[in-house]
Structure formats: C-alpha cells, structure tokens
Amino acid sequence: MKFTELKNDIASGAKSIYLLEGDDAYFRMKGEELIKSAFLQMPELNFSTLDGESLKGSRLTDLTSAVRAVPFMSEKRIVKVTSLHPTENEYDTYLKKTFENFPPDSILIIVNTEYKKGVVDLKRKGCITYVDCGRADEEAVAKWAYLTFKRAGIIASVDLCNTIASYCLCNMSRVALEVEKLIDYKKEGALTREDVDALVFKDADYRIYEMTNAVARRDFGKFVAIENELCRKDGDEAPLLSGLFSYFKNLLTICSSRQSDAELAKLLKMKEYGVKKSREQAQAIGAEKLKAYVTAVYDAISRLKSGLTLPKNALQTVNNKLFFD
Numbered sequence: 354m355k356f357t358e359l360k361n362d363i364a365s366g367a368k369s370i371y372l373l374e375g376d377d378a379y380f381r382m383k384g385e386e387l388i389k390s391a392f393l394q395m396p397e398l399n400f401s402t403l404d405g406e407s408l409k410g411s412r413l414t415d416l417t418s419a420v421r422a423v424p425f426m427s428e429k430r431i432v433k434v435t436s437l438h439p440t441e442n443e444y445d446t447y448l449k450k451t452f453e454n455f456p457p458d459s460i461l462i463i464v465n466t467e468y469k470k471g472v473v474d475l476k477r478k479g480c481i482t483y484v485d486c487g488r489a490d491e492e493a494v495a496k497w498a499y500l501t502f503k504r505a506g507i508i509a510s511v512d513l514c515n516t517i518a519s520y521c522l523c524n525m526s527r528v529a530l531e532v533e534k535l536i537d538y539k540k541e542g543a544l545t546r547e548d549v550d551a552l553v554f555k556d557a558d559y560r561i562y563e564m565t566n567a568v569a570r571r572d573f574g575k576f577v578a579i580e581n582e583l584c585r586k587d588g589d590e591a592p593l594l595s596g597l598f599s600y601f602k603n604l605l606t607i608c609s610s611r612q613s614d615a616e617l618a619k620l621l622k623m624k625e626y627g628v629k630k631s632r633e634q635a636q637a638i639g640a641e642k643l644k645a646y647v648t649a650v651y652d653a654i655s656r657l658k659s660g661l662t663l664p665k666n667a668l669q670t671v672n673n674k675l676f677f678d
Contacts, residue, residue, distance in 0.1 A: 355485050356380040357493065363391045367429065368482040369455035372475050374465040375486030379525035381464055384484050385433065388462055394427040405437030405463075413439060413447035420451065420459045433462040438472040452480045489525060494518035497525070498532050505536045508543040516546070520555045527559065534630075552627055557583065561596045565604070568646075569637040573676050580668070590664035591657065594671065598650040605643040608635035649674035 354362060356375075362368075373384040393400055401419055408416055416434055424430035439448060455461070463481075468474060476483035489497075495514035502509040517535075521527040531553045535544060538552060554562055560579050567576040583593050607617055607628060614632070618625040635643060653667040662670070 354483070355493075356384055356489075357497075359384055359387055359484050362482075363387060367392050367460055369457075369459070370452060370461045370463065370481045372463045372465065372481050372483045373486050374463075374468065374476060374483065375488070376467060377486050377488045377525045379529050380484075380486035380489075381466075384486060385462055385464065388460065389431060392429045392460055393431050394429070395425065396431075398425040399427050399430045401432050403432065403434040405434045405465075408434070408437065408439075410443065411447070413443060416461075417447065417451040420461050421456055422459070424458050429458060429460055431460045431462060433464065435464045437463050437465060437475070438469050440471070441473045444473040452478065455480065488523055491515060491518045491523055494521075494523045494525060494528055498528060501532050502536065502544065506541050507536060507539050510544075513544055513546060513549055516549055517553055520549075520553050521559075522556050527554075551623065557586075557592075557596065561593075561600050564597070565600055565634060565638070568675050569634065571676070576676070577672070580672075584668075590668040591654075594650060594654050594657070594664075594668060597671065598647065598654060601643060601646045601650060604631055604635040604638065605640065605647050607632050608638075608640045608643055645678070646675060649678075 356377075367388075371384070371388060373381045375381065389396070389400070401422075403416055403419060416432070416437075419432045420430075422430060463475065465475075468476070475481050495511060495518045498514040498517050499509060499511060502514070517531055518528060521531060535548060535552060539548060560583055564576050564579050567573075567579070580593065584590055603621055603623075606621065610617055612620070614625045614628040617623070617628045621628065623631075638646075650671055653662070653671050656662045657664060657667040
C-alpha cells in the first residue's frame, strides 16, 4: 500500500509485520509514528529497537526472540528493526517460521531505506504488510500540503501547493519543514505567492542553507557531501562560491545590524520571518567568524575571476578557511 493509505488501514486493526521501505525519510518516520500511536502503550516497557545491519546468520535469532517477548500490561509489544536485509537462506532458516506464525501480541516494524539486490525481497512475502515510503509525485505532495494548511486554518491554492512541492523536489521531509514554517509565519488567512517565494527555499538555496548550518555545527562531512552534490549538478564551483558569498554576506549584515527585523527585511528584500531565522543562524556562527568567511569567499572569487586560481582550488581554499583555519 502507499503511505497515504496506512492511516485508514490501521483503523481496521493491527497487522503483524509492517515493512516501511522507500527513500523518503518523512514517510518512514511518520509511518512508524502512526503505528506506535495506534497500538503502543507504555513504550518504555513495550518498545525495543534493533539494528538489522548487525543481524547476520544466527544473530537473527535476536530478532525472533524479541518479537516473542510478552508485552507488559498492554495488548501489544512493538519491535522496530532498521536496515534488515537477510539473504533468502537466512530468511528461510531463521525468520520464516516466526514470521509466518507471528505472536498475536507483538508487532514488528521493519524500516528500510531501499531494497538491495541479492537479498530476500521482503515486500513479496505474504506475511508482511508493505508500505511504500518512496518519494511521492507532485500531486500527492501538493494534496498533503493543501490539507495540512487547511487544518491549520490557512487558505492555500492548489497552484501554490504545487509550487511548494516543486521547490522542494517532492521531498516530503523538506515539504513538511517548509509547510510548518509557512504556518508559523502566516498564522491564519490566505497564503500568497509572495509568501511562498520569500520563505520557501528552492533546492539550491536550501542546500546552501544546510551547508551554512553544517559550518555552525562544525560538521565537515555534511558540508562536503552537499558541496559535492551541488558541484556535480552545476558542473562548476563558481555558482557555489557565489551562493556562499551572498548567504554569508546577508548573515553578517543581519548579525551586525542594530536595525529591527522589519527594517532589515526591507533593506535585504526578505520577509521579516526570514530575517528572524537568519539572525538565529548568524548568532550560532558569530560575527567575527562571519567577517572572516565573507572575506575568504570574496578573495577566492576575485582570484578565480582574475585567472589566478582554478575553480577547484578556490573552493578548497574556502573549505580550509571555514573548517581548519
């Protein structure tokens, strides 16, 4: 079944084994929450988690033992296992008997990011309820956004909801974050295109935002991963350097200014709410570091445009300044 069908399916009663599989983290997370909310009581006693990567061969008996445990003062006990990818032989030897004769007072939630070749295809097993948590199409994402706005007392047209889905490339984790941000900003009334364009990060802008957050957290691995992704997409380091310079410059302006959020919003052509969020990020980095970052990126861009360095060298120089200077 699709993730959007899970809530109605749960209303008809619990299934023994749920497989939440797909590349959308939001659907996987919400699917787990729906199941636990419906059937789990006293989670400190009746909920346990296992790492499927460590369950190989005879270690799979740890999983079967966990689901056979009796719940404490509750109808159901829930076991969650992530990244479970047994081979066909491992499934037949260690899991099949328990899965096909599942304890009536237990529920197993299997959370997998994707199906891997060379292992058993769990979603084809009749004893397992498969929930498709793959990325939804634009229509489904836009419908979710529309209904979420409606429940919050905000009027949002179908076109605007489609725009939000498009800006976020139908990534539900991002859509949920952006919709929550718009609800927090708007409070009530009708959402406008100006609101969406001003507050919703388009894909590249959002990745720049994530990069600067990685700088604040000193998470070099996350920073480089996003950097490599954007460079592959654009085929050049120059647009990324320009994006970093513009973003750091705005953060420095907001951090250094004594003007109100409303005044800065007019100056920077941003929404007041956007200025507020940028101020929080700027304070996490600090004014002195932001000055050094702006100078370093500007110098790298200048040297690149003057032919004194290559794009990759310019970006590497900036990386060194942000994390190792």
